[in-house]
Amino acid sequence: MAEMRYNVPNDQWPVHPEKATLEGRNKFVGFWTFLAGETVLFASLFATYLALKDQVPSQDHLVAAELYHLELAFVMTMFLLTSSLTSVFAVYHMRNNNFGKMQLWLGITVLLGAGFLALEIYEFVEYVSIGHTFRSSAFGSAFYFLIGTHGFHVIVGLIWITLLIIRNANRGLSVYTAAKVNTASLYWHFIDVVWVFIFTIVYLLGVL
Amino acid sequence: MKNSWTKTKFIMLMSVLTMFLAGCGENHLSALKPAGEVGRQQFNLMVISIAIMVLVIVVVTVAFSIAVFKSRRSQLGESFKPKQIAGNHTLEVIWTSIPIVLLIILAIPTVYFTFQQGDTTEMVNAKGEPNQDVTIINVTAHQYWWEFEYEHEGVVTSQDLVVPTGEKVFFNLKGADVKHSFWIPAAGGKLDTNVDGVNSFFLVFDDDKAQDADRLFYGKCAELCGPSHALMDFKVKALEKDDYEQWLADMKQIEEPLQADAGDAKEGQEIFNNSCIGCHAVTPTGAGAVGPNLTNFGDRELVAGYLEHNKENLVDWIKDPETLKPGNKMTGKYQLNDEEIEKVAEYLMTLKVDEGTGDKSKLRETKDEGGDK
Amino acid sequence: MAQVKGKKAGFGAVLWDYLTTVDHKKIAILYLIAGGFFFALGGIEAMLIRAQLAIPNNDFLSAGLFNEVITMHGTTMIFLAAMPLLFAFMNAVVPLQIGARDVAFPFLNSLGVWLFIFGGIFLNLSWFLGGAPDAGWTSYASLSIASPGHGIDFYAVGLQIAGAGTLISGINFATTIITMRAPGMTYMRMPLFTWTTLVAAILIVFAFPPLTIGVFLMIFDRMFGSNFFIVEAGGNTIIWEHLFWIFGHPEVYILILPAFGMFSEIFSVFSRKRLFGYSAMVFATVLIGFFGFMVWAHHMFTVGLGPTANAIFALATMAIAVPTGIKIFNWIATIWGGSIEFTTPMLYALAFIPSFVMGGVTGIMQAAAPADYQYHDSYFIVAHFHYVIVGGVVFALLAGLHFYWPIMTGTMLSEKLGKLEMVIFFIGFHCTFLIQHWLGLWGMPRRVFTYLDGQGYNAANMISSIGAALMAVAVIILLINIIKTLVKNEKVGRDPWGDGRTLEWSLPIPAPYYNFAQTPLIRGIDVLALEKEEGDGTIPSAGPVEPIHMPNNSFIPFMISLGLFIAGFGALYFASGKPWAIDAVADLPVRPWALYVLIAGLAITFISMGVRSWKDDLGYYITKEELEADLRELEARERGAN
Structure with a gap:
């Protein structure tokens, strides 16, 4: 009986399947509230970073202008922005009750996100090799905490979406699963928006 | 039994009343007995x-009662059956606007x-150097003692702060290990000694209040x-300007450690030079030492910052600082037996600066030289 | 599927039920028990503090132990007693007040309570594992980095776990109030307690993340070798103070706003009069919440932020007095011309007004920055915030306990003992804290483990300690009252106070686990009073009896919290004896297992979360037939009672 509530025939598929049930609406409002909290979280991180930017114990530590590669950061930005777009496609197909295409675009989103993550790891490895580490200076601590927290969010998002793709593979679309996909997609957009701020405040202002 | 309880109650009541009437605490300690501007x-x-708040309390209490x-x-x-009233616009406006007026009255002097008390521009001259015309004292707070360095004279002392009366005394404050806060309640509010940077402010000590x-x-x-x-x-110690400068001159003339004459004190000095001098200076220079400067220890007001200044307390302190000041940084840094401690104490009690021996004009000379640099 | 009702369940079954419950009424009981326990613990710590300070040069507690006790007193009372107890009343009352069957996220509700309980236990285990935190509840960075041993680590990790629970509960209540209101329950018909809960929940969402970040900085510095607060490596300790107070000041409003809400309900019920200036009250609540975020630096007037910052924050702080004043006057106008019944909750509410005004006006005095240079970190401050928090929040908690006790347990606390408790508590409270204002002005700093004779502090401290003992007596009377009432177990019926005005009092006691058999229809503000006035006092239904969708119980919240609790120990001991560790823990023995414990704990948490996400949790239905049977049974019972 409980399952029936969620499995809607194709011709009755709602325009906003993610908000078709009370649980779905709760999830929608609750998740936006959560993202409000996350915004303050990142605001605190940005403030900490700005306060400690270039604060190093001695001259022989590298500072922002000597470290950052704008090109790499730009490529990373492109990866993440594109993945945000592909997740929009996934949600678009979800609303059209097109399960296959939704799964496909979610998959592409994951691949782009993984590409971003790989570049970030590459960047971190390079910084560590030239002595800019989490423990080398207050600047290092603040840099890795800010970028690392974002990176951690990316990892969580990737695992989350991947799990959704797999678990939904044999369940298909319902208003129950639609709410889950929509929430994950909201989260992914949020990660993307935060990265835009990181690109501007950390990298762009860092090399200028 | 009951009688004694009544008596206790009476005494307590009286003491409460006394406190409310006196109400102001001690001259040397109370924020309610301000000693300067x-x-x-x-x-x-x-x-x-x-005054404003009492007014508020009275109004609220009367209406409420x-x-x-x-x-x-x-x-x-x-x-x-009470009349159900949704609200009243006029009343809301009244009790919104009256507090606003009261707050504005308070906000202006605030x-x-x-801004007036935060103004420390006098501390530097036109060239951005410390202003030679005002008294500047650099305070460093340590766990759990204070170091005072007189900016222009280079004199360093600890625990007893000596200030001139009748003028602004400027302080640069910083914490050596953790954050502390510098507070002389009678002279004015406090300012934190941060570990991250220097805070500056000034206090004033009036001469009559000091008396x-x-x-x-x-x-x-x-x-x-x-x-x-x-x-x-x-x-x-708040001294008249003349006395203050004389004290500074007396301190400044000490270039070599004061020598103990003979006996226990003499031996004590040797022990001190072997065991203690690594942390404690006995000449009034060298800011930033590990331990308090002991140049004028014999003149101090207190042992360990809070005990009566006598040899017994000093011996107790050197024997077992941990009990007297838990968590201090001196415990375990030296090994002395009881006899040695007696002698060191004897020596330390002799460390008195001869009053009036310093040359005040020299103090001025160096000052002027410094100004010409 | 449906729960066992009416039958006597075994202890194991009851325990399992509470470990897995997602019912807001049972979670309220969990919050009440755990919060009450921590309140007692914090109270005992307070008694130790006052015993130590009763006479000068006392050696009842050693210097180090005293600092641990004050730290734990503050931390426990704020995070583990006051907030959870408020959550207890929010859980018990808010869904009933808005006509909801449960909160928006029953699963998260359970997760919130277990995170709080495990965080609280973690924090308090420090007493047995090498010493409690000793840098004050504010834990300022330079001292907390220097503090030797693992005490501060317990503080940081414990707060992080409990704080996560609070954040989750905040999101949950905000969502619940936004989405779950019954038909007709518009925002401007919501009872004040619901309104203040909504604002407090939103404050939690915005205020806790800065604390999370601040505590993470501390965790990383102390346990993973970073340099946020290490000045030699470029760090800055003032960051902690900012982050802490950006959280810390709104936190005061998170505590006091729900207290305001409860008092608003109590004034209204026991004056038999609707709240005066409802919309002004709502407006003031929102305004206080808003201003709450713009005044944090008034805790930092003596840090040396400069006259411009001090002046701005002084003015912003003064502005908060205006909405607070609006509230006070509206309460007075509410009881004015009413018909006051002096019940225990009402006595607390009446005592609250002068007490809280005292605390409020000293707050304005501190807003005058130059004068605050004198008050700051002296006993004046201690007096001020206890006037606000005890005179406001604790009075509300005690009032709420008596007021909502019937809803939570189905019985009524003894009014006789309750009034005795209230009078003693009230006297003890003023006796303890009034005199401390003077102590501060006479130059006594706060957080001193002792004071010297001959400074004029002796008599005042003795008076203060006697007052504290009186408060303890009052709490003991309350405990006796609770035990007596529970043993007697005399059940009460609907609307036990006789003058309930809002929806929660319209329900049968105990309320069925689905709260409302039919969704209620709300026709106006103070809906029960309205229906009593215009009809027979029954709330009309918005629709027919229909099957009700209910969430399943779950053990996963317990497991998620347990995982973090275990991981906490791994993080805590990770830095012990490592070459890169800060001085405070560098000399401790190396714990090679720490990393594995950390990973294992996090694995438990993340796998539990994965299971939650993987499994379909579709809940179950209560059928129409079951509901109708329940309704008939209830009708028969109530007819029998009459």
């Missing part, structure tokens, strides 16, 4: 705010004094800084 401004601000008294169900009866307090104010650490935070007191 800064403290007085703050006190006046308190009085303004208390009438409301409660008139509306008791025991008087009105069970059948009384902002004025905030009322026997020229000795109490200072305290006001920020939790570890187990012995409560014991991190210091003393402030």
Whole structure:
């Protein structure tokens, strides 16, 4: 009986399947509230970073202008922005009750996100090799905490979406699963928006 | 039994009343007995705010008491049906605007004094160097003692702060290990000694107020800084300008450690030179030492910042500092037997600066030289 | 599927039920028990503090131990007693007040309570594992980095776990109030307690993340070798103070706003009069919440932020007095011309007004920055915030306990003992804290483990300690009252106070686990009073009896919290004896297992979360037939009672 509530025939598929049930609406409002909290979280991180930017114990530590590669950061930005777009496609197909295409675009989103993550790891490895580490200076601590927290969010998002793709593979679309996909997609957009701020405040202002 | 309880109650009642009537605490210690311009401004601000607030309390209490008294169900009866009122715009406007007016009355002096007391531009001259015309004292707070360095004269002392009366005394404050807060309640409010940078402010000590307090104010650490935070007191000697400069000159002329004459003190000095001098200087220079400067230890007001200044307490302190000041940095840094400790104490008690031997004109000379640089 | 009702369940079954419950009424009981326990613990710590300070040069507690006790007193009372107890009343009352069957996220509700309980246990285990935190509840960075041993680590990790629970509960209540209101329950018809809960929940969402970040900085510095607060490596300790107070000041409003809400309900009920100036009250609540975020630096007037910052924050702080004043006057106008019944909750509410005004006006005095240079970190501050928090929040908690006790347990606390408790508590409270204002002005700093004789502090401290003992007596009377009432177990019926005005009092006691058999229809403000006035006091239904969708119980919240609790120990001991560790823990023995414990704990948490996400949790239905049977049974019971 409980399952029936969620499995809607194709011709009755709602325009906003993610908000078709009370649980779905709760999830929608609750998740936006959560993202409000996350915004303050990142605001605190940005403030900490700005306060400690270039604060190093001695001259022989590298500072922002000597470290950052704008090109790499730009490529990373492109990866993440594109993945945000592909997740929009996934949600678009979800609303059209097109399960296959939704799964496909979610998959592409994951691949782009993984590409971003790989570049970030590459960047971190390079910084560590030239002595800019989490423990080398207050600047290092603040840099890795800010970028690392974002990176951690990316990892969580990737695992989350991947799990959704797999678990939904044999369940298909319902208003129950639609709410889950929509929430994950909201989260992914949020990660993307935060990265835009990181690109501007950390990298762009860092090399200028 | 019952009688003694009544008596205790009576005594307690009387002591409460006395306190409310006296109400102001001790001359050397109370924020309610301001000793100079800064403290007085703050006190006046308190009085303004208390006056406004008492007014508020009275209004609220009267309205509240009438409301409660008139509306008791025991008087009105069970059948009384209160009139259901949604609200009243006029009333809302009244009790929104009156507090705003009261707050503006308080806000004006607040902002004025905030900027006046935060103004330390006098500390530097046109060239951005320390201004030779004002007294500047660099305070470094340690767990759990205070170091005072006289900016222009280079004299370093600890625990007992000596200040001139009748002028602004500027302080540069910083914390050596953790954050502390520098507070001389009678002279004015506190300012934190951060570990991240230097804070500056000024206090004023009036000469007549200093006399009322026997020229000795109490200072305290006001920020939790570890187990012995409560014991991190210091003393402030407020001297007339002449006496202050004479004291500085007396200190400044000490270039070599004072030599003990003979006997125990002499032996004590040798032991001190072997075991203690690594941390404690006995000439008034070298700011930033590990331990307090002991040049004028014999003249100090207190042992360990809070015990009566005598040899017994000093011996106890050297024997077992951990018990007297838990968490201090001296414990375990030296190994002395009881006999040696006696001698070191004897020596330390002789470390008195001869009064009036310094040449004040020399103090001025160096000052002028410094100014010409 | 449906729960066992009416039958006597075994202890194991009851325990399992509470470990897995997602019912807001049972979670309220969990919050009440755990919060009450921590309140007692914090109270005992307070008694130790006052015993130590009763006489000068006392050696009842050593210097180090005293600092641990004050730290734990503050931390426990704020995070583990006051907030959870408020959550207890929010859980018990808010869904009933808005006509909801449960909160928006029953699963998260359970997760919130277990995170709080495990965080609280973690924090308090420090007493047995090498010493409690000792840098004050504010834990300022330079001292907390220097503090030797693992005490501060327990503080940081414990707060992080409990704080996560609070954040989750905040999101949950905000969502619940936004989405779950019954038909007709518009925002401007919501009872004040619901309104203040909504604002407090939103404050939690915005205020806790800065604390999370601040505590993470501390965790990383102390346990993973970073340099946020290490000045020699470029760090800055003032960051902690900012982050802490950006959280810390709104936190005060998170506590006091729900207290305001409860008092608003109590004034209204026991004056038999609707709240005066409802819209002004709502407006003031929102305004206080808003201003709450713009005044944090008034805790930092003596840090040396400069006159401009001090002046701005002084003015912003003064502005908060205006909405607070509006509230006070509206309460007075509410009881004015009413018909006051002096019940225990009402006595607390009446005592609250002068007490809280005292605390409020000293707050304005501190807003005058130059005068605050004198008050700051002295006993004046201690007096001020206890006037606000005890005179406001604790009075509300005690009032709420008596007021909502019937809803939570189905019985009524003894009014006689309650009034005795209230009078003693009230006297003890003023006796303890009034005199402390003077102590501060006489130059006594706060957080001192002792004071010297001859400074004029002796008599005042003795008076203060006697007052504290009186408060303890009052709490003991309350405990006796609770035990007596529970043993007697005399059940009460609907609307036990007789003058309930809002929806929660319209329900049968105990309320069925689905709360409302039919969704209620709300026709106006103070809906029960309205229906009593215009009809027979029954709330109309918005629709026919229909099957009700209910969430399943779950053990996963317990497991998620347990995982973090275990991981906490791994993080805590990770830095012990490592070459890169800060001085405070560098000399401790190396714990090679720490990393594995950390990973294992996090694995438990993340796998539990994965299971939650993987499994379909579709809930179950209560059928129409079951509901109708329940309704008939209830009708028979109530007819029998009459």
